[in-house]
Amino acid sequence: xxxxxxxxxxxxxxxxxxxxxxxxxxxxxxxxxxxxxxxxxxxxxxxxxxxxxxxxxxxxxxxxxxxxxxxxxxxxxxxxxxxxxxxxxxxxxxxxxxxxxxxxxxxxxxxxxxxxxxxxxxxxxx
Amino acid sequence: xxxxxxxxxxxxxxxxxxxxxxxxxxxxxxxxxxxxxxxxxxxxxxxxxxxxxxxxxxxxxxxxxxxxxxxxxxxxxxxxxxxxxxxxxxxxxxxxxxxxxxxxxxx
Numbered sequence: 001x002x003x004x005x006x007x008x009x010x011x012x013x014x015x016x017x018x019x020x021x022x023x024x025x026x027x028x029x030x031x032x033x034x035x036x037x038x039x040x041x042x043x044x045x046x047x048x049x050x051x052x053x054x055x056x057x058x059x060x061x062x063x064x065x066x067x068x069x070x071x072x073x074x075x076x077x078x079x080x081x082x083x084x085x086x087x088x089x090x091x092x093x094x095x096x097x098x099x100x101x102x103x104x105x106x107x108x109x110x111x112x113x114x115x116x117x118x119x120x121x122x123x124x125x126x
Numbered sequence: 127x128x129x130x131x132x133x134x135x136x137x138x139x140x141x142x143x144x145x146x147x148x149x150x151x152x153x154x155x156x157x158x159x160x161x162x163x164x165x166x167x168x169x170x171x172x173x174x175x176x177x178x179x180x181x182x183x184x185x186x187x188x189x190x191x192x193x194x195x196x197x198x199x200x201x202x203x204x205x206x207x208x209x210x211x212x213x214x215x216x217x218x219x220x221x222x223x224x225x226x227x228x229x230x231x232x233x
Binding site: 035037044045046047050061063064097102104105110111112113114115116117118119 | 156158160162164168169170171172175176179181213215217218220221222223224225226227
């Protein structure tokens with residue numbers, strides 16, 4: 001059974017840093033594209049960033065709102081995905097979800113959000 | 127960036143009703159369109175991908191259709207557990223973007 005468990009959320013001051021973790025089980029995360037998606041309180045969903053799979057060299061993509069401040073990394077030995085967040089702003093306050101992407105289409109698949117974790121809340125406030 | 131516009135933003139319906147939610151992309155997305163269901167306090171759940179493919183384990187009363195820029199999610203006979211917020215999302219290119227959501231409430 002696929003499981004994604006996020007951790008590391010909490011209260012941080014504006015300008016501060018935080019690292020979120022996503023523990024994957026039931027599959028080998030290095031074989032999969034992985035995403036972070038967030039949801040501000042009472043608002044809709046916003047894609048944050050993507051880490052492609054190991055065969056694609058773990059290359060990354062980011063939303064413009066976080067590019068240059070957020071970085072996605074992995075630890076294959078522990079089946080972990082990370083989101084490193086720097087220069088945090090109050091508007092970054094949200095529940096952050098870890099997502100396993102699934103391929104769609106051939107011969108060059110695009111990837112949609114398949115399995116979701118339960119989320120971890122990040123609050124940026126003084 | 128591709129903008130996704132959902133309508134309506136909310137609707138009231140009764141158990142057994144047929145419900146239709148529409149999603150329009152600001153440009154063609156090659157049917158790389160997904161639908162998600164989210165209940166309060168819970169993570170979103172994947173329902174449909176590639177515009178019309180049903181995700182494993184999702185009841186057959188859910189269906190997706192459309193092509194180009196206009197897409198539809200249909201619930202053929204609304205059940206009590208279907209009251210939730212629904213989001214469309216394209217995955218044709220970066221950035222990946224979502225529609226604003228449609229809240230389905232009990233009439």
